[in-house]
Amino acid sequence: MKMYRICAALVPAFALAAVTILALAGPAAAMEIRKIVSDKGIVAWFVPDKSVPMIAMSFAFRNAGSATDPDGKEGLAEMASSLLDEGAGELKSQDFQRALEDIAAQMSFGAGRDTFTGRLRTLTAERGKAFGLLRLALNVPRFDDQPVQRIRSQILASLRRSIDNPRRISGQLWSKTIFPGHPYSKLSNGSEKTVNALTVPDLRAFVRDRFTRDRLIVGVVGDITEQELKSRLDAVFGDLPATGPKFEIPEVKPASSGKTLIVRKQIPQSVVILGHGGIKRDDPDWYKALLVTRVFGGGGLSSRLYEEIREKRGLAYSVYAYLSPMQHSGIIAGGVATQNARAAESVSVIRAEWKKLAENGITAKELATAKTYLNGSFPLRLGSSRGIAGMLVGIQIADLGMDYIEKRLSLINSITLAEANRVAQRLFRADDLTVIVVGDPKGMEEKP
Amino acid sequence: MAIVAGFVIFSSTASAAVFSPKTFTLDNGLQVVVIENHRAPIVMQMLWYRVGAADEEPGESGLAHFLEHLLFKGTKTVKPGEFSRTISRIGGRDNAFTSYDYTAYFQRVAAHELETIMRLEADRMQNVVLSDAVVLPERDVVLEERRSRTDNSPAAQLREQVRRALYLNHPYGRPVIGWMSEIKNLTTENALAFYRKHYAPNNAMLIIAGDVTVDQVRVLAQKYYGPIPKMAVPDRVRPKEPPHRAARHVVLKNRRVNLPSWSRTYLAPSYTTGRKSGKSGKSVAYPLEVLAQVLGGGSTSRLYRKLVVERGIASNAGAWYRGDGLDYGEFGLYASPKAGGDIEALEKAVLEELDAALKEGFKAADIDRAKRLISAQAIYARDGLRAGPNAIGQAFTQGQTIADVEEWPERISAVTAEQVMAAAKSTIKVESSVTSILLPEAAK
Numbered sequence: 001m002k003m004y005r006i007c008a009a010l011v012p013a014f015a016l017a018a019v020t021i022l023a024l025a026g027p028a029a030a031m032e033i034r035k036i037v038s039d040k041g042i043v044a045w046f047v048p049d050k051s052v053p054m055i056a057m058s059f060a061f062r063n064a065g066s067a068t069d070p071d072g073k074e075g076l077a078e079m080a081s082s083l084l085d086e087g088a089g090e091l092k093s094q095d096f097q098r099a100l101e102d103i104a105a106q107m108s109f110g111a112g113r114d115t116f117t118g119r120l121r122t123l124t125a126e127r128g129k130a131f132g133l134l135r136l137a138l139n140v141p142r143f144d145d146q147p148v149q150r151i152r153s154q155i156l157a158s159l160r161r162s163i164d165n166p167r168r169i170s171g172q173l174w175s176k177t178i179f180p181g182h183p184y185s186k187l188s189n190g191s192e193k194t195v196n197a198l199t200v201p202d203l204r205a206f207v208r209d210r211f212t213r214d215r216l217i218v219g220v221v222g223d224i225t226e227q228e229l230k231s232r233l234d235a236v237f238g239d240l241p242a243t244g245p246k247f248e249i250p251e252v253k254p255a256s257s258g259k260t261l262i263v264r265k266q267i268p269q270s271v272v273i274l275g276h277g278g279i280k281r282d283d284p285d286w287y288k289a290l291l292v293t294r295v296f297g298g299g300g301l302s303s304r305l306y307e308e309i310r311e312k313r314g315l316a317y318s319v320y321a322y323l324s325p326m327q328h329s330g331i332i333a334g335g336v337a338t339q340n341a342r343a344a345e346s347v348s349v350i351r352a353e354w355k356k357l358a359e360n361g362i363t364a365k366e367l368a369t370a371k372t373y374l375n376g377s378f379p380l381r382l383g384s385s386r387g388i389a390g391m392l393v394g395i396q397i398a399d400l401g402m403d404y405i406e407k408r409l410s411l412i413n414s415i416t417l418a419e420a421n422r423v424a425q426r427l428f429r430a431d432d433l434t435v436i437v438v439g440d441p442k443g444m445e446e447k448p
Numbered sequence: 449m450a451i452v453a454g455f456v457i458f459s460s461t462a463s464a465a466v467f468s469p470k471t472f473t474l475d476n477g478l479q480v481v482v483i484e485n486h487r488a489p490i491v492m493q494m495l496w497y498r499v500g501a502a503d504e505e506p507g508e509s510g511l512a513h514f515l516e517h518l519l520f521k522g523t524k525t526v527k528p529g530e531f532s533r534t535i536s537r538i539g540g541r542d543n544a545f546t547s548y549d550y551t552a553y554f555q556r557v558a559a560h561e562l563e564t565i566m567r568l569e570a571d572r573m574q575n576v577v578l579s580d581a582v583v584l585p586e587r588d589v590v591l592e593e594r595r596s597r598t599d600n601s602p603a604a605q606l607r608e609q610v611r612r613a614l615y616l617n618h619p620y621g622r623p624v625i626g627w628m629s630e631i632k633n634l635t636t637e638n639a640l641a642f643y644r645k646h647y648a649p650n651n652a653m654l655i656i657a658g659d660v661t662v663d664q665v666r667v668l669a670q671k672y673y674g675p676i677p678k679m680a681v682p683d684r685v686r687p688k689e690p691p692h693r694a695a696r697h698v699v700l701k702n703r704r705v706n707l708p709s710w711s712r713t714y715l716a717p718s719y720t721t722g723r724k725s726g727k728s729g730k731s732v733a734y735p736l737e738v739l740a741q742v743l744g745g746g747s748t749s750r751l752y753r754k755l756v757v758e759r760g761i762a763s764n765a766g767a768w769y770r771g772d773g774l775d776y777g778e779f780g781l782y783a784s785p786k787a788g789g790d791i792e793a794l795e796k797a798v799l800e801e802l803d804a805a806l807k808e809g810f811k812a813a814d815i816d817r818a819k820r821l822i823s824a825q826a827i828y829a830r831d832g833l834r835a836g837p838n839a840i841g842q843a844f845t846q847g848q849t850i851a852d853v854e855e856w857p858e859r860i861s862a863v864t865a866e867q868v869m870a871a872a873k874s875t876i877k878v879e880s881s882v883t884s885i886l887l888p889e890a891a892k
Contacts, residue, residue, distance in 0.1 A: 049487065054831060056831070097746070101817050101820075104820055150756060153786045156786070157763035157787045160706045160707040164704035164706060192787075267600050267704070268599045268600060300536050300541060301532035301542065301543070302532045314584070316589070317589055317590075317593035317596055337596050373537065373538075375539060376558055377539040377540070379488055379558060380540070380556050380557075382490070383488050383658075384833075385831050386831065
């Protein structure tokens with residue numbers, strides 16, 4: 001097993017630059033992460049790469065996601081994310097879109113629960129124009145009436161289209177049940193009523209209050225010099241307000257409801273979500289939980305759930321469990337989709353496995369395999385500039401530190417079986433499960 | 449140990465190069481492609497077989513895809529599930545996919561594990577062992593996959609009906625996953641017979657991308673894939689479409705539909721069948737690709753601008769072209785009304801704008817922008833390991849060459865406005881189309 005090493009190298013020429021070299025299993029592939037600070041104080045993590053003549057940038061504003069949507073204005077962050085590239089500065093909607101297409105730059109924005117994110121990908125040759133367009137989008141979006149109405153009607157159409165989508169129904173009921181009354185239960189796309197209530201002043205306030213420098217996190221990968229990147233960062237982000245109002249999102253413990261809720265729909269397959277409270281990313285037990293959850297229902301084509309549900313019984317095409325850490329909470333959740341006649345069987349097998357994991361834990365062999373998986377799969381994310389830029393932002397959001405990649409290996413490898421199984425017992429609580437079923441499951445009763 | 453038969457290196461200095469692959473062919477006919485990329489110590493293996501759903505016999509729809517699932521069920525020396533457990537233990541990712549013209553398997557792992565995945569993948573080209581004990585539960589899994597993908601979704605059900613209506617005779621008309629009633633009847637023997645008929649080194653292409661050299665790959669390919677014997681494989685001669693003489697309309701009404709939608713799909717030439725005078729660089733597919741972009745490829749395209757931005761009658765509208773089929777391609781238009789909007793008025797408006805566009809033609813600036821956008825994809829595609837193996841594997845299984853992949857941006861750039869209009873006029877003919885409408889059904 002080859003491993004990551006980090007050689008902390010000093011670069012005396014740049015007093016502000018902390019440089020980390022990731023020697024990724026061999027001299028041919030060293031990845032250098034630099035922390036750079038622009039003249040106006042914009043901080044970015046940067047990986048220079050000249051292998052492809054392009055630049056990828058990811059960024060995020062914390063405390064700016066859909067959980068911060070005002071009551072009655074649910075869907076605001078989502079709508080803003082669709083409108084930033086619909087006209088900015090002197091450029092009206094079609095002109096802005098055409099300007100992006102002329103240089104084949106790709107710009108996109110997204111609203112998560114906690115953060116508002118953006119991505120830019122441009123050919124190096126067109127970087128000046130691309131960064132210029134992003135500067136306009138973030139600093140002086142137009143929100144002209146015509147594109148606002150058009151995007152609103154697209155959101156309303158998509159809400160209408162998905163009314164009967166079983167995954168959407170189950171997801172919404174899940175959030176409402178597990179986070180009752182908390183901002184995390186807000187509909188991130190809003191409802192017909194709240195989307196109709198959104199106004200241009202709301203959108204302007206959204207940008208003014210949330211696109212602030214103290215919320216900003218940036219990762220850049222690609223073919224650009226450090227000096228030039230600093231001035232581009234200043235142009236794009238340097239004139240944003242230093243700070244803005246804080247939106248209080250209280251810490252929340254997900255409900256341990258023990259409920260089984262069924263939404264009856266005449267469809268051939270029942271769609272199931274189930275889970276309960278998990279742990280946050282900064283919990284000291286995080287890596288133990290990650291390993292145990294990987295054994296239980298991790299992605300890929302092998303896990304206990306995959307074995308029991310899919311391989312042995314042929315109950316489902318897809319079955320999984322995962323940890324979902326949020327800024328103010330954490331959950332562990334799973335999902336499966338099974339024909340109505342056997343949906344009850346799927347749920348009871350998963351429930352039994354849930355219980356068994358808490359009682360008996362995992363085996364030494366399972367732990368060892370999960371460790372080699374987590375260590376081996378990590379570099380697979382580093383194959384593209386976009387992947388790396390996204391990871392640079394993720395590490396900063398979770399505040400894991402520049403030495404995270406170095407630490408990660410020993411954090412995982414040092415975990416003992418006893419520790420893992422202590423956390424399995426802490427984490428998996430079958431009696432607390434909230435089970436949401438959408439479909440027509442036979443022989444299953446609601447337990448409200 | 450002679451492995452170099454027809455050893456070709458595509459020069460990376462050629463101006464057109466996109467992925468700059470190196471290739472060689474083993475004595476047993478297995479073509480091997482190496483795309484070196486040393487930015488991270490990872491490697492990807494893809495094995496593409498020239499067999500897919502369009503190679504199934506009538507009545508056994510879904511067999512190619514079912515067999516793909518069964519290739520994870522063990523061989524003479526590897527226990528059921530062990531393949532994926534091994535990949536998982538080394539931190540890799542593995543999966544597979546099936547389409548009309550191909551079945552492909554892939555793994556992505558740390559570079560030093562390349563030998564492990566080449567050994568495992570070569571093993572299951574010949575040595576798969578199947579019994580009812582593993583096959584029958586997996587058939588249930590595929591039935592659940594069908595319920596998830598198709599039966600739970602009215603829109604997906606309609607897409608399946610559209611294909612059935614578009615192809616009057618060619619097997620592209622059946623669903624890749626198969627019809628429910630036919631999947632239920634597939635047996636272990638069906639799967640093994642299909643496997644023995646199609647899985648052979650001379651019917652496959654091995655692609656290795658990432659932090660490796662062609663010399664490393666040559667040694668490992670010879671060691672693991674080299675000993676597999678060449679085999680007679682059937683020619684891919686499929687039933688052809690008769691002349692299309694009548695426009696078809698399909699309408700699906702369902703209580704779970706809350707927003708109607710409209711689409712039209714035309715039978716079109718593909719990159720392979722659209723060649724003029726046998727020259728691949730002259731395929732009508734290139735202008736069709738540009739047409740789809742300029743007519744309906746994004747928010748500045750003609751249909752979006754007219755229908756969504758200016759007239760405000762649609763919430764979305766666009767066009768697409770799928771040119772990768774071995775035998776046929778498809779050109780499509782789609783539109784959705786605003787919430788509460790009328791589908792008939794929308795259809796009328798789409799067809800008006802289509803007629804107007806074909807009458808007036810496109811501005812040179814719009815054509816140029818469309819070409820730049822398409823060509824830029826070739827640069828972005830080099831960012832990452834997957835796009836190269838995908839493009840080359842699809843080309844191989846669908847009648848194209850590596851040179852076609854490498855020269856693609858240049859050929860797109862060479863497309864003229866006249867060619868775009870000529871391609872539009874020869875392809876957009878209502879008698880070779882299916883118009884489909886998804887409608888809500890009032891509750892009883």
